[in-house]
Amino acid sequence: MSTRSAQFEARVARREPLTDHLVRLVLDGVEGFESTGVPDEWVGLVVPGQFQSRYYTVRSHGPGELTLDVVVHDVGLVTEWAMRDCVGDTVTITEPKASFDPPPGAGWLLLVGDLTAMPAIARIVETHPELATYVVAEVPDDLSGYLPDSADVTWLQPPAAGQSALARVVEGIDWPDGEGYFWMAGESAQMRAIRKHLMREVKLPTSHYDVMGYWRATAARQPRAVDPGPVWRAGKAAGKSDEQIWAEYDAAQEASDG
Numbered sequence: 001m002s003t004r005s006a007q008f009e010a011r012v013a014r015r016e017p018l019t020d021h022l023v024r025l026v027l028d029g030v031e032g033f034e035s036t037g038v039p040d041e042w043v044g045l046v047v048p049g050q051f052q053s054r055y056y057t058v059r060s061h062g063p064g065e066l067t068l069d070v071v072v073h074d075v076g077l078v079t080e081w082a083m084r085d086c087v088g089d090t091v092t093i094t095e096p097k098a099s100f101d102p103p104p105g106a107g108w109l110l111l112v113g114d115l116t117a118m119p120a121i122a123r124i125v126e127t128h129p130e131l132a133t134y135v136v137a138e139v140p141d142d143l144s145g146y147l148p149d150s151a152d153v154t155w156l157q158p159p160a161a162g163q164s165a166l167a168r169v170v171e172g173i174d175w176p177d178g179e180g181y182f183w184m185a186g187e188s189a190q191m192r193a194i195r196k197h198l199m200r201e202v203k204l205p206t207s208h209y210d211v212m213g214y215w216r217a218t219a220a221r222q223p224r225a226v227d228p229g230p231v232w233r234a235g236k237a238a239g240k241s242d243e244q245i246w247a248e249y250d251a252a253q254e255a256s257d258g
């Protein structure tokens with residue numbers, strides 16, 4: 001593995017479709033990877049031909065290996081790459097960061113999320129078998145066996161492809177008694193609504209919850225006059241160097257801006 005500041009190169013060793021919308025990628029060559037030990041840790045992932053990163057939870061890691069479970073939706077930089085046979089490709093990952101931080105007295109966990117949150121939820125449940133754990137999972141696929149048996153899971157279908165009703169679901173939730181910790185991740189607008197609800201109605205102290213927007217439905221992909229993916233592929237096919245390709249890309253961007 002080569003290391004440049006806080007970035008690592010890794011190779012896709014295996015690609016295993018788990019369900020219609022979830023693909024497992026096992027990366028190897030990551031000997032220098034140091035886990036935070038926090039179960040919702042994530043890395044930035046840059047796939048071949050791209051320079052923008054997307055974030056993915058470290059579902060598991062072992063000596064020299066890292067497993068990411070990637071949701072494939074309609075369009076997207078990583079989605080389109082992960083839908084293809086990407087075994088053998090070299091990717092860049094960034095050093096891990098994490099957020100899950102229950103207070104010391106927590107007696108229960110309430111974990112809510114859509115498909116993108118399932119890798120983190122699975123790892124949180126595995127890491128905390130001692131806590132009563134309730135999960136609300138809004139997923140389009142049958143994920144039987146994906147979450148450890150120790151969790152009490154409520155499975156919900158999304159209202160429509162690419163949509164989420166989790167804000168409404170959380171507003172109607174029966175909270176467990178006593179002190180606990182609420183962790184949630186999914187579509188960003190839903191998460192904003194939930195933070196307001198937790199502050200105003202439930203009045204949870206901020207140390208007792210963590211609500212993260214994992215993706216944006218309404219913003220859609222920022223329209224780009226020049227899409228870097230096809231520019232890079234065409235440049236490579238023409239035998240150009242990366243420097244030449246990105247210089248031409250910058251020039252095309254400037255022309256379209258001006």
Ligand SMILES: Cc1cc2nc3c(=O)[nH]c(=O)nc-3n(C[C@H](O)[C@H](O)[C@H](O)COP(=O)(O)OP(=O)(O)OC[C@H]3O[C@@H](n4cnc5c(N)ncnc54)[C@H](O)[C@@H]3O)c2cc1C
Binds near residue numbers: 054056058077219
């Ligand atoms: C801390 C963190 C951890 C994450 N962990 C995971 C993980 O383990 N697995 C995982 O799959 N994702 C995870 N995500 C979410 C993932 O980073 C985003 O979904 C990302 O936008 C996907 O990139 P893309 O290149 O496929 O699509 P993009 O190029 O970013 O987006 C293209 C289009 O797809 C739409 N879109 C993006 N994501 C989704 C989606 N999930 N469902 C439907 N439409 C979508 C966008 O609105 C946009 O219109 C995580 C995000 C964060 C912040």
